[in-house]
Amino acid sequence: MSEVYGSARPRRRWGRRLLVTFLVLLIIVAVVLAVADRFAASYAEREISDRVAQQVADQKATAEQPDVTVEGIPFLTQVAAGKYREIKIVVRNFSGPVEKNQTIKMPELDIRAKDVTAPLDTLRTGNGDIVAGSVTGAGTIDYANLADLIPQQGLKLSERDGKLIAEAPIKALNQTWDVSGAATIEVKGGVVRVRFAEVTADGLPNVPVVNALVDSYVRNLALDLKVPALPLGLQVTKVEARPEGLVVTTAARNVPLNSGGL
Template identity: 25%
Template sequence: MRVARILLIVVVILGGLFVAADRIAVHVAQNTAAQRAQTSEGLSVKPKVSIEGFPFLTQVAGKKLDDVKITADDIAATDGGQAVRIQSFHADLHGVRLSNGFHHAVADHADGAAFLSYADLTKVAPPGVTVAYGGTDNSGRPMVKLSGTILGSQLSVLSQVSVHGSDSIGLHADALPQAFTALGLEDQLRQKIDFTFQLTHLPAGIGLSSVTPGPDGVSVAATGKGVVLAN
């Protein structure tokens, strides 16, 4: 019985050491992945990376992580072009394959979400245009409101928001004031209020799938396959 107790104590101690080593290893890996993601995407603030699942070391041995979560706040837009600051971004990456001495990480598939404030949207809107929440239209669709002094007149219109391509969002006025259309100024007015902007710094391989305006800002969903976490 004494031998059995000794073996049990040894197993428990070794198990504890393994758990400690595993947790230390995953902490180091998360920090390293965050640093590489920051460098790869040119981020001003290091994102948070969380590697799910236990044990971590056996996942590393198989060179494939079950689930990785990455969160980043206050993502700065690039210089030039119609880019916009992303207030927050979160992605769940599944089946992350490791290669090239663990310097390369690609997820089989991923889902993500980004949030943009109306203040940041106003910064990329045409000059003189302010972007705000517009409530819902008669069919219940959430809209944004564009207002400002355009073509010498003060106006306010409701606009639809939709995904354009894999990384851009477009705003298109639902209806224009009759005072402008009656004068044949529809095309000229749309050039002033309809616009498209790009979301930069998204992980390579992930694309926008939907966009939904809300009272505090715009929520954007993203999804993709073969998503690059570090390269």
């Protein structure tokens, strides 16, 4: 009996070694795949970043190198399926030209491309289309920058109860009056139209000369703002006055990412 038991023990030890070896190899393979997955994702993110940066430059705008993140793990399974959940693109310190040598500045332009279709064969051969089903973006124009675009001395812009408020001094009858007014904001054909009304001032006399000055003040505040060309063909869809500034919401659909769209 001792001989039988003696021959069984080495086999059990060998089985344990084989299991440990298998587990170690499995861990190594998992680590290699994880590293390969992140390497592939990083490569794709750099490529997209470079293309967005080039498009910003082509539009005569400036910005920092875009930060790109391909959402979803693992990345390689998305490559194999030819579908990507979301690509996040953050463009910081965007500055684009508008009329009269003026610029619009956005500290951060946050872009999301969703439902991206990129067949594996297209990636391999370069033939075919890579398309984002939807692209959205949001950026903020601070009020100091916006005030610079309006020819009114001493103008200060702010938000109150969700409305854009303008305040500025005007002189009449050898006095200076602080007047203020609320604006309506709408988007038409990619142009942001800002129109002020309800201009008031405490103690402002109701006389023709003063009324004429107020009317001139209101006319000078009118602004048709054409937002500069944005990456990925984004178009302005909505503008809102918020405490931090004028928030511009943009969108585009069925955007080609391997041709003119990117």
